[in-house]
Structures are given as C-alpha cells and as structure tokens.
Amino acid sequence: MIAPLAQCGFSTETATGLSIPGLGDHCPRGAFVRFIPGGSFEQVTLYLGLLHALRELGVTVWNDARAIERCVDKSTTTFLVQRPACRPRAPxxxxxxxxxxxxxxxxxxxxxxxxxxxxxxxxxxxxxxxxxxxxxxxxxxxxxxxxxxxxVPPAQEHHQDWRLFVCGGRVVASMIRHGEDWITNIKLGARAEPAIASQELADLAVRAAGCVGADYAGVISSKDAMGRFLVLEVNSMPAWNGLQRVTSLRLSDTVVDAFLAAALPESTRNARGEA
The missing domain is CATH 3.30.1490 (Dna Ligase; domain 1)
Incomplete structure (x- = not known):
C-alpha cells in the first residue's frame, strides 16, 4: 500500500501511537521511503519524526530518517565519510x-x-x-x-565522474557521466555511459553508503590527478532514470526485492511468490 507521509501523523488513539491510513492499530512490516515531501520546517520535522517512530517500533525502514538526515546535510555526510573507520578518500x-x-x-x-x-x-x-x-x-x-x-580537476581531458547505485550492501549498477563542463549531472545535459566499477571503486561506494547508514544510495565518485577515487556525494533518495537507460538490470525490481528480503520473513516471501 502507498501511504503519503503528508497523510500520516501521530495519534494517542491508536495502539502504535501513529496514524497511518489503512493500518489502524497495526504497524507496517516495512516502510520504503522514496522521497520526503517539501514543506515548512515543522512539516519536514514531522515527516522525519514519523520515520524515526517507525524505526523505534521495530519497523524496517529504507532509508530510515537517520540516513536521510545525514545525506541531506552535506556537512554531516562529509564528517561521516571522512571518519577513520570508513576510510573512503574524500576531497x-x-x-x-x-x-x-x-x-x-x-x-x-x-x-x-x-x-x-x-x-x-x-x-x-x-x-x-x-x-x-x-x-x-x-x-x-x-x-x-x-x-x-x-x-577536483579531471584526470582526463574532459569532465566525467562515476555514479554507483548501492543496494543491500553491494553495487548493483554503475555508469560514467560525461559532461560538457565540470557539472556532470544528467538533467543538465551530461551523457551517461554504462560501466563496470572496479573492485576498489565498488568497495569505496559500499563503505560510503555504510558510513551514512543507507540501505540504498547513489554514490558519486571522481578521480583526482593522482588517479585516486574520491567520494563527492552520497544520496539517500537517488533518482535512477539516467542509470536505468544504460543498464539492463531493472533497478526498481532490484531495490524492491532487496527491501522485501530485509523486511519480511523468508516464509512470508515464499508465500507471496507462490501466490
């Protein structure tokens, strides 16, 4: 079922303490967050509070409020990916x-x-x-x-970076983005090229996602003049339209399958598959 965050809230009249359309006194088995609606500071705080509450109730939340907060604030992302325990290189x-x-x-x-x-x-x-x-x-x-x-000046003659899609602790798809200038965003005209990440780069992306606690994430990486991979950004609510155009893997199915594996017992998943 789909329950927009804008229609959810807290309530002292339900057993869970939450008001979620269609659930009454019950909690969901899992909650998959695709985006946080815009709004006032109070509204966004409420949406994140609801996700925090679901996690406190034992609900599997992808991505949970902690990961979203860490990624939406680039300064916190920077702090976490540069901690010694994580060790991804970053500018x-x-x-x-x-x-x-x-x-x-x-x-x-x-x-x-x-x-x-x-x-x-x-x-x-x-x-x-x-x-x-x-x-x-x-x-x-x-x-x-x-x-x-x-x-970070380009290691090549033209501007490019890597975009890696991490899901469930592994890189499931990746691409190289080629830009006509130094901003290599697909929506701003960059060209996507399918690519297979090296083990070094894949490990870096997985560690970066782990640093912020993201179950699925888009990680942007670039090479410096010495050829070292650097983490530029970690996105906890990544779009994947550009990446989907250059990979044969159906990314939505991959993410949903990984989410269900985390949220549902194996017996329940098998019953759903047989149905």
Missing part, C-alpha cells in the same frame, strides 16, 4: 557559518579552486565554481551557511 571540504575567504585563498595558492554548494541541494542546482575568494555568495543567498568543496 577536503568545509562547512562554515561565515565566509572563509582565507580558506579560498589557501586553495588558490595550491592552484585549485573551491566549489560552493547549497548545504541542502541536489541535481547540480546552485553549484558554483569560485575563481576568487570574492566570488563567495552573500550570506542571505546561502541562508547564512557556506559549504565549500575543493574542486
């Missing part, structure tokens, strides 16, 4: 409450440039490559929070 990043012009100048002295990204953002929107420290956006344009990521 130097900074999240600050005030412009760090000194940091920008330091990067320029190293002959590299910072990329300014919205702390909460996706699909390449609002990303800017800064030529000088004076190019930082005014505070009101970034809601008072600056997230800066060191620009």
């Amino acid at each position: 130097l990043q900074a999240s600050t409450a005030q412009p760090r012009k000194n940091s920008c100048r330091a990067w320029h002295r190293k002959a590299t440039r910072p990329v300014e990204k919205p702390l909460f953002g996706a699909q390449g929107k609002g990303i800017r490559l800064l030529e000088t420290a004076d190019d930082l956006s005014p505070p009101e344009a970034v809601d008072g929070v600056y997230y800066l990521q060191e620009f």
Whole structure:
C-alpha cells in the first residue's frame, strides 16, 4: 500500500501511537521511503519524526530518517565519510557559518579552486565554481551557511565522474557521466555511459553508503590527478532514470526485492511468490 507521509501523523488513539491510513492499530512490516515531501520546517520535522517512530517500533525502514538526515546535510555526510573507520578518500571540504575567504585563498595558492554548494541541494542546482575568494555568495543567498568543496580537476581531458547505485550492501549498477563542463549531472545535459566499477571503486561506494547508514544510495565518485577515487556525494533518495537507460538490470525490481528480503520473513516471501 502507498501511504503519503503528508497523510500520516501521530495519534494517542491508536495502539502504535501513529496514524497511518489503512493500518489502524497495526504497524507496517516495512516502510520504503522514496522521497520526503517539501514543506515548512515543522512539516519536514514531522515527516522525519514519523520515520524515526517507525524505526523505534521495530519497523524496517529504507532509508530510515537517520540516513536521510545525514545525506541531506552535506556537512554531516562529509564528517561521516571522512571518519577513520570508513576510510573512503574524500576531497577536503568545509562547512562554515561565515565566509572563509582565507580558506579560498589557501586553495588558490595550491592552484585549485573551491566549489560552493547549497548545504541542502541536489541535481547540480546552485553549484558554483569560485575563481576568487570574492566570488563567495552573500550570506542571505546561502541562508547564512557556506559549504565549500575543493574542486577536483579531471584526470582526463574532459569532465566525467562515476555514479554507483548501492543496494543491500553491494553495487548493483554503475555508469560514467560525461559532461560538457565540470557539472556532470544528467538533467543538465551530461551523457551517461554504462560501466563496470572496479573492485576498489565498488568497495569505496559500499563503505560510503555504510558510513551514512543507507540501505540504498547513489554514490558519486571522481578521480583526482593522482588517479585516486574520491567520494563527492552520497544520496539517500537517488533518482535512477539516467542509470536505468544504460543498464539492463531493472533497478526498481532490484531495490524492491532487496527491501522485501530485509523486511519480511523468508516464509512470508515464499508465500507471496507462490501466490
């Protein structure tokens, strides 16, 4: 059944403490989250609170609120993927409450440039490559929070990166995105090419997803001038239209099968298959 988060809530009149259309006093066996509706701060907090509550009730939630919160906030993602226990390589990043012009100048002295990204953002929107420290956006344009990521020049003559789809602890599909400029987003005109990730890159993507606690995730990686793979982003609610066009694997079926395997006992899955 489909139960939009916007129609769910908390209730003292049900045995579960939640109000979910069609379930009454019962909990779902599992909850698969495809997206979080937009809205006010209060509304989004409520939606995430519901997902937290489901997990507290023992419901299998993919992805749960912790993973979503960790990925939607790029500064938290950065913190987690750079912890020693995770060990995926990542470019130097900074999240600050005030412009760090000194940091920008330091990067320029190293002959590299910072990329300014919205702390909460996706699909390449609002990303800017800064030529000088004076190019930082005014505070009101970034809601008072600056997230800066060191620009990784392409190892090849053209701009490209890897997009890997991690599900259930393994990489199930991957592609290389070729961009006409340094932003290699499919919706902004980049070209997708099917590709098989090396074991090194696949292990890196799986560790990155594990760092944020995501059961399924889109991991973006790039190579630096030394040929080392770097983690650029981890997305807990990835779109896969572009990836689906270059892989024969039906990604929706793959994700659903993995989710059901985690949420339902084997006996229940077998009964559903026989039906």
